[in-house]
Amino acid sequence: MTRLLIVSSSRADLGGLSAVWRQTSGHPELETQVLLTGRHANRSTDYDAAIACLPAGIPVHVAGNDIGGRDAETAARAMGDSVTAIAGQLAEIAPDLLLVLGDRLDIAPAVFAAVPFNIPVAHIHGGELTLGAVDDRVRHAVSKLAHVHFASTTDAAERLCKMGEEPWRIHVTGAPGLDSLRQQNLVERRAFLASVGLPNEPFLLVTVHPETNVEKPLAAFEAVIEAIKQLGIQVLATAANADLNGALINESLQALSKVNSRVVYCDTLGAARYANAFAHAEAMLGNSSSGIIEAGMFGLPVVDVGGRQQGRARGANVAHVDADVKMVKAAVESALGRRFNPDEVSLYGDGHAGQRIAQELMRLPAKARLLLKDFHHGGARFSAPWTIQESLIA
Structure with missing residues (x-):
């Protein structure tokens, strides 16, 4: 039996990871355990969201620190402390395989801690680009430390193949974050808006993170806030992540919501309300990866501001603008009243990635072969399984 340790660092990866642990939990060939770190470590609403979506009886471990969302020194110290704390957990749990998702600073300590233990690492969402964030470098670093993709x-x-990763290690599964959203029940707009404290009127879904690879990390946020004030449409805003300056964004949004009744700030919506937000919003505004990856499944128009997501593949529903108030305002006005065909703009799969990932986890080669990484010279061609008839999802 393979002891699989799935690592989550915040609410941002819960949608994708929960799609996997729903499939692996209780499987006779996999012993699934979960390690909560990063924003979960301070027992915040992120931690509560994780506990709420975990299968009953699954072993849960907590280790590491929240990187803070404020300054570089705090983040760097928290990352170092997290490596130490997670190392202790790895020594105790003795996993056969570590599974991580994405590109966050607070997921890197878990991967670094696994290296001396020679624990194979499986990585979700490698090979993507987000040039406006340090996440881009973190993602590539994790990919090179990983053994299956x-x-x-x-x-x-x-x-990934051009980065030297061997083709047999790479599996195209789609984005597992779509799985959880696809499974949610949709309610009428009136009922959804009442649940978040807004009247039954058109609204924008807004999520803005700092840009961490530029000189002015809050430029996109400042342009979005000013555009919101000028547009006058009501807003449902969710929290920024734990990147440097993320706390400042959240404090600003909270302050705005207290003086403007047409702006509601929610730290996190959860899968059910997030799916309904996608289904009922007029448009999504900001620079979140969910606007690029998940929104297309609902045909939702997206205005992507600034360079944070630069380089990431996107559908025709996503309009990119610079961090300029006039450009943001014009793009939102153009998006209002539009919807796109999800089959034409959703590039990240069909909502069955969790099944595909679980299936590949259960047929990995022996540890000795996983650990012996060669450098692949040249490329390879891959196909998207959701374009092929699969008995898996029949």
């Missing part, structure tokens, strides 16, 4: 698109898979 679950790519969300064929472009990402081919990029």
